[in-house]
Amino acid sequence: MMSMNNLFYSMQAWRLLNRGGRLLHLSPSQHIQKLSSRSNQLGFCQVLAAFTQIQRSYTERANYIHVEQDADIQDISILRFDRKPVNGLNKDFLIEMDMALEKLENNPSCRGVILTSAFPKIFSAGLDITEMYQKSHDYTNAFWRSLQNMWLRLYGSRLVTMAAINGHSPAGGCLIAMSCDLRVMASGPYTIGLNETLLGIVAPFWFMDTMKNTVGQRETEIALQLGKLYSPEEALEKGLVDILAADTEVVNVAKSHMVNWLKIPDHAREISKQMMRKKTLEKLRTRQDDDIAYFTNFIQKDSIQKSLGRYLQSLKKKK
Numbered sequence: 001m002m003s004m005n006n007l008f009y010s011m012q013a014w015r016l017l018n019r020g021g022r023l024l025h026l027s028p029s030q031h032i033q034k035l036s037s038r039s040n041q042l043g044f045c046q047v048l049a050a051f052t053q054i055q056r057s058y059t060e061r062a063n064y065i066h067v068e069q070d071a072d073i074q075d076i077s078i079l080r081f082d083r084k085p086v087n088g089l090n091k092d093f094l095i096e097m098d099m100a101l102e103k104l105e106n107n108p109s110c111r112g113v114i115l116t117s118a119f120p121k122i123f124s125a126g127l128d129i130t131e132m133y134q135k136s137h138d139y140t141n142a143f144w145r146s147l148q149n150m151w152l153r154l155y156g157s158r159l160v161t162m163a164a165i166n167g168h169s170p171a172g173g174c175l176i177a178m179s180c181d182l183r184v185m186a187s188g189p190y191t192i193g194l195n196e197t198l199l200g201i202v203a204p205f206w207f208m209d210t211m212k213n214t215v216g217q218r219e220t221e222i223a224l225q226l227g228k229l230y231s232p233e234e235a236l237e238k239g240l241v242d243i244l245a246a247d248t249e250v251v252n253v254a255k256s257h258m259v260n261w262l263k264i265p266d267h268a269r270e271i272s273k274q275m276m277r278k279k280t281l282e283k284l285r286t287r288q289d290d291d292i293a294y295f296t297n298f299i300q301k302d303s304i305q306k307s308l309g310r311y312l313q314s315l316k317k318k319k
Contacts, residue, residue, distance in 0.1 A: 065096040066118065067104065076112040076160075076258055077104055078251065081124055087117055088128035089172045091139075094146040101153045111262055112160035114254045115180060117167065120247065121190070126171030129199075132299050133308045140296045147172070148288055151206065155179040156281050158270045160261045164250040165241065170195050170229060175207055178214045178240070181261070181273070184254045185236070186247035191229035192240060198227035200307040202298070204291060206284045213280060215239050 064083040070076045079100055081087040104110045117123045131143050154161060154176065163177040165185040169192040177183050177192065185192065194211060196203045203211075203224055212220040215238050222228065235241040245253040261269070284291065298304065 063096070064093045065100045067100050067113075070114075070255065073112075073255060073258060073262075075110065075262055076114065076255070077110055079104075079113050079115050080118040081116070082118040084119070086122050086125035086168075087119065087173070088125055088130075089147065090128040090131050091143045091146045093128075094143075094150045098146070098150045098153050101150075101157060101159075105153075105158060110159065111266060112162070112258050113157075114162045114164050114251060114258065115176065116164035116251055116254075119167070121167035123163070123165045123167050123169040123192075124173030124176060125168065126173045126175075129308055129312060133305065133312060137296055137300070140299060141292050144292045144295045145288070148206075148284060148291065151175065151179060151210075152281060152284065155210065155277060156274070158266075158273075160258060160269070162254040162258060164254045165190075165192065166247050166250045168192070174240075175210060178210045182243075182254065182257055183241040184243045184245055184250045184257070185232045185241040186250050187232050187244045188247055190232055190247075192232070192235050193227070193229040194224055195227040195229050197225065199311055200304060204295065206280070206291070209280045209283065213277075 064081065064087075066080045066082050067077050068080075070078055079097075081093075081097075083090070083093050087093075101113070104113055127147070132140065135143070160182075161180040162182045162184065163180040165173075165177050165183060167186060167188075168190050169177050169185075171194060174192050174194050177185075194203050194207055196207075208220060208224060211223065215223070219238055223230075230238065230240055232241065232244050236244055243253060243257070299308075
């Protein structure tokens with residue numbers, strides 16, 4: 001059991017390291033690096049105690065992402081989004097997803113993951129607008145970094161990643177789907193696309209780059225300017241998704257394709273993927289802080305805040 005002395009140091013170290021919310025967006029491995037860099041100031045016992053507190057904090061936060069090993073294919077896992085009602089991407093959701101992917105990355109027996117939703121008719125409605133409305137600079141910075149970190153993890157994953165899109169997938173939901181190696185979308189009255197401009201928001205450059213890498217320059221230019229949402233059939237035609245299936249079968253269809261992908265030697269597939277995606281990943285890695293500053297300054301403009309406020313009010317009226 002942790003002594004009272006170590007418990008005191010744990011809380012002091014946690015307050016010092018997390019002052020101003022600066023570390024809330026970091027993954028456990030990034031926290032360890034930060035703790036290590038401060039070890040001369042804090043002392044070993046304090047660092048150890050602080051890391052224990054980190055582990056406890058992250059364990060308690062696991063509410064929105066559920067991962068299970070597939071019963072049919074032992075080498076893969078199913079990752080399900082489970083944040084009611086529409087899998088809105090808030091900071092905690094994004095941190096959990098980054099952590100879950102990191103854990104799978106570090107599991108040598110895992111070779112692939114299928115991302116899907118626990119809810120019918122919705123994959124993810126994208127970024128939670130309330131995370132960007134009337135929030136402090138520090139909070140907005142942490143929120144945006146959590147999104148960056150999740151995308152860097154997913155887009156650069158060594159794993160075979162497949163999106164089983166079992167419903168609507170606008171904005172951030174579309175980003176997640178495009179970041180996977182293969183996309184299986186449900187046929188039906190669903191839509192997918194980057195529709196940020198409809199809310200008066202501009203998709204950041206790495207959203208744009210991801211879409212351009214998926215459907216090409218010209219289609220991306222049109223889609224982003226118009227905030228276009230594609231039907232499943234249109235998305236298939238443009239290459240935004242790869243396969244259509246019944247909404248109840250998207251996971252099974254993804255699994256059937258996963259079998260073929262896993263026949264390829266991992267090292268050859270991983271290196272090929274990294275070579276193709278390295279430039280896009282490095283572009284964000286070298287500009288993360290600038291991207292955060294740009295986003296926060298943009299989203300906190302009075303005109304943008306008013307636009308977000310009107311949108312949130314319109315949602316309340318629909319309920």
